[in-house]
Amino acid sequence: MLKLDFHPSGRHVLQIPGPSPVPDRLLRAMSYPTIDHRGPEFAMLGLKVLAGIKRIFKTTQPVIIYSSSGTGAWEGALVNTLCPGDRILMYETGHFASLWREMAENLGLRPERIGRDGVEGWRRGVEADLIEQRLRADGGHAIKAVCVVHNETSTGVTSDIASVRRAIDAAGHPALLLVDTISGLASADYRHDAWGADVTVSGSQKGLMLPPGLGFNAVSQKALHAHAAARLPRSYWDWTPILKANETGYWPTTPNTNLLYALSEAIEMIEEEGLDRVFARHARLAEACRAAVRGWGLDIQCADPQVYSPVLTGVMMPEGVDANAVRQRIAETFDLSLGTGLGRMAGRMFRIGHLGDCNDLSLMAALAGCEMGLKLSGVRLAGSGVVAAMDLLARTEVHSLTKVA
Numbered sequence: 001m002l003k004l005d006f007h008p009s010g011r012h013v014l015q016i017p018g019p020s021p022v023p024d025r026l027l028r029a030m031s032y033p034t035i036d037h038r039g040p041e042f043a044m045l046g047l048k049v050l051a052g053i054k055r056i057f058k059t060t061q062p063v064i065i066y067s068s069s070g071t072g073a074w075e076g077a078l079v080n081t082l083c084p085g086d087r088i089l090m091y092e093t094g095h096f097a098s099l100w101r102e103m104a105e106n107l108g109l110r111p112e113r114i115g116r117d118g119v120e121g122w123r124r125g126v127e128a129d130l131i132e133q134r135l136r137a138d139g140g141h142a143i144k145a146v147c148v149v150h151n152e153t154s155t156g157v158t159s160d161i162a163s164v165r166r167a168i169d170a171a172g173h174p175a176l177l178l179v180d181t182i183s184g185l186a187s188a189d190y191r192h193d194a195w196g197a198d199v200t201v202s203g204s205q206k207g208l209m210l211p212p213g214l215g216f217n218a219v220s221q222k223a224l225h226a227h228a229a230a231r232l233p234r235s236y237w238d239w240t241p242i243l244k245a246n247e248t249g250y251w252p253t254t255p256n257t258n259l260l261y262a263l264s265e266a267i268e269m270i271e272e273e274g275l276d277r278v279f280a281r282h283a284r285l286a287e288a289c290r291a292a293v294r295g296w297g298l299d300i301q302c303a304d305p306q307v308y309s310p311v312l313t314g315v316m317m318p319e320g321v322d323a324n325a326v327r328q329r330i331a332e333t334f335d336l337s338l339g340t341g342l343g344r345m346a347g348r349m350f351r352i353g354h355l356g357d358c359n360d361l362s363l364m365a366a367l368a369g370c371e372m373g374l375k376l377s378g379v380r381l382a383g384s385g386v387v388a389a390m391d392l393l394a395r396t397e398v399h400s401l402t403k404v405a
């Protein structure tokens with residue numbers, strides 16, 4: 001690990017799947033002086049970010065912005081829409097889905113796990129027909145919500161949210177659809193309104209390129225309706241006072257002013273590039289990353305090519321290799337941070353993030369660090385993943401992909 005009395009030359013290569021590297025333009029925006037959060041200037045900022053973030057979620061409905069990490073916004077989604085003891089269906093795609101379920105239990109809900117068992121369940125996306133079957137069996141409508149993770153950051157699997165909405169509708173079931181796209185927002189296509197999500201949860205430190213510290217709840221009219229009747233204890237997370245204050249561009253408590261400067265700037269950056277181009281850039285970098293993993297002769301954690309994540313790639317280590325030892329060696333030798341294996345994947349894999357402010361050469365730096373570190377760790381490689389990734393990037397120009405998308 002980095003020693004505190006040692007300042008390495010060059011830039012640290014932060015290639016974990018969130019926090020993602022913060023562009024200098026956002027760091028500069030954050031360095032503006034903090035202003036009076038009750039003054040007239042603040043309202044202009046507040047109204048601007050509240051309008052802008054809706055376009056990123058692709059919604060015309062309100063988006064609540066919390067000073068919190070993504071986990072706080074998870075709690076916001078649950079406590080604002082549900083009652084003590086409510087049954088909810090929570091699809092397990094990986095570690096983050098299981099942590100959200102733990103939270104639901106802690107809050108006094110009765111979550112039911114759904115999804116394939118064991119490691120297999122962590123290698124593929126949501127199978128919406130399992131949800132449909134379960135909801136069809138719930139004739140009394142005891143299940144109040146279905147919770148799914150759009151981009152499972154622990155594994156590198158992206159789920160089809162529109163198919164989950166279709167499954168709920170096909171079963172004729174009134175359950176709310178709550179979606180975590182903490183790592184998917186502004187890095188993978190996401191459409192809150194078109195896909196019929198009732199609450200979409202996100203955070204600032206992944207695709208949005210901000211430091212950690214903002215959480216989001218995009219809502220639907222149905223979620224606001226449920227909110228009026230929801231009885232789980234809520235105070236800080238309560239949407240009502242926030243929505244009221246937001247009407248004039250303010251918050252009931254002190255908002256994270258400097259992160260809101262950065263959010264305003266990030267929305268501008270994303271819209272200058274264009275959301276579709278942002279998604280195409282992520283998809284192409286992800287493809288290059290997978291080409292590298294295949295070039296090394298290693299396995300990709302996601303077992304279904306249909307649902308490969310554009311945000312990160314999970315790299316499985318061969319039997320007998322401790323992924324954390326490899327990761328640590330890479331960090332110490334090349335000052336490159338990779339994501340660790342989480343939950344049941346601890347020690348079995350590491351994760352390469354390719355989200356946010358990432359381009360061809362930042363990905364190549366990460367892949368070169370991985371390849372050198374794998375060799376130093378004695379992992380037998382089939383060939384050069386770096387060369388495979390360079391070949392792919394040289395063949396596919398980002399704008400040509402954009403036109404197809």
Ligand SMILES: *Cc1c(COP(=O)(O)O)cnc(C)c1O
Nearest residue numbers: 069070071096151153182183203
């Ligand atoms: C990062 C992440 C979280 C946790 O967010 P925090 O900001 O760490 O609280 C939850 N779910 C997913 C899918 C994530 O990527």
